[in-house]
Amino acid sequence: xxxxxxxxxxxxxxxxxxxxxxxxxxxxxxxxxxxxxxxxxxxxxxxxxxxxxxxxxxxxxxxxxxxxxxxxxxxxxxxxxxxxxxxxxxxxxxxxxxxxxxxxxxxxxxx
Amino acid sequence: xxxxxxxxxxxxxxxxxxxxxxxxxxxxxxxxxxxxxxxxxxxxxxxxxxxxxxxxxxxxxxxxxxxxxxxxxxxxxxxxxxxxxxxxxxxxxxxxxxxxxxxxxxxxxxxxxxxx
Numbered sequence: 712x713x714x715x716x717x718x719x720x721x722x723x724x725x726x727x728x729x730x731x732x733x734x735x736x737x738x739x740x741x742x743x744x745x746x747x748x749x750x751x752x753x754x755x756x757x758x759x760x761x762x763x764x765x766x767x768x769x770x771x772x773x774x775x776x777x778x779x780x781x782x783x784x785x786x787x788x789x790x791x792x793x794x795x796x797x798x799x800x801x802x803x804x805x806x807x808x809x810x811x812x813x814x815x816x817x818x819x820x821x822x
Numbered sequence: 823x824x825x826x827x828x829x830x831x832x833x834x835x836x837x838x839x840x841x842x843x844x845x846x847x848x849x850x851x852x853x854x855x856x857x858x859x860x861x862x863x864x865x866x867x868x869x870x871x872x873x874x875x876x877x878x879x880x881x882x883x884x885x886x887x888x889x890x891x892x893x894x895x896x897x898x899x900x901x902x903x904x905x906x907x908x909x910x911x912x913x914x915x916x917x918x919x920x921x922x923x924x925x926x927x928x929x930x931x932x933x934x935x936x937x938x
Contacts, residue, residue, distance in 0.1 A: 754929030808920030
């Protein structure tokens, strides 16, 4: 069966460090992969989209990699800040722009 | 630009009652989605509309859930009768026309449903 796996344990890091979150998938051949941020009591917010033929994409302090051979995406936040604390969701796109989400990883950035 | 509007924000009902949620997407967004998010899980797609037509409702429990988008703008999701396991946040999202490309979604804040 198709699976999208994100680390269910919270990731705690110190302010200023780089946070790296992992998304692994099985039995998918996604054309696109997206990352979203979700704060408590709010809907997910779109961050980045990367295509299968792109290896890396950047946006300000964010960087996403997409390895279709390893079936893995890495999401990096450089110079992390307490305001980056949230749950980060990985989502894969198949046909029809239908997004299937992982369970998310909670990030806590401590002073 | 105004975001995706959803109402109500919270709803508590007894099992076997009915409930309806409303969503108004971003103006110009042809594609609308309803997701169910159970605590601790990622959102799960219930139904996808393209204008006023259904693109995908394969995960909608049709014996109790229904949704419509009659004029291709706002949408209503209904549950009748509700079960305890329907307790979740119901998220509405919209995007530009998926037939022209792949786009990020814009989500509303959701409706938190508690069935007691």
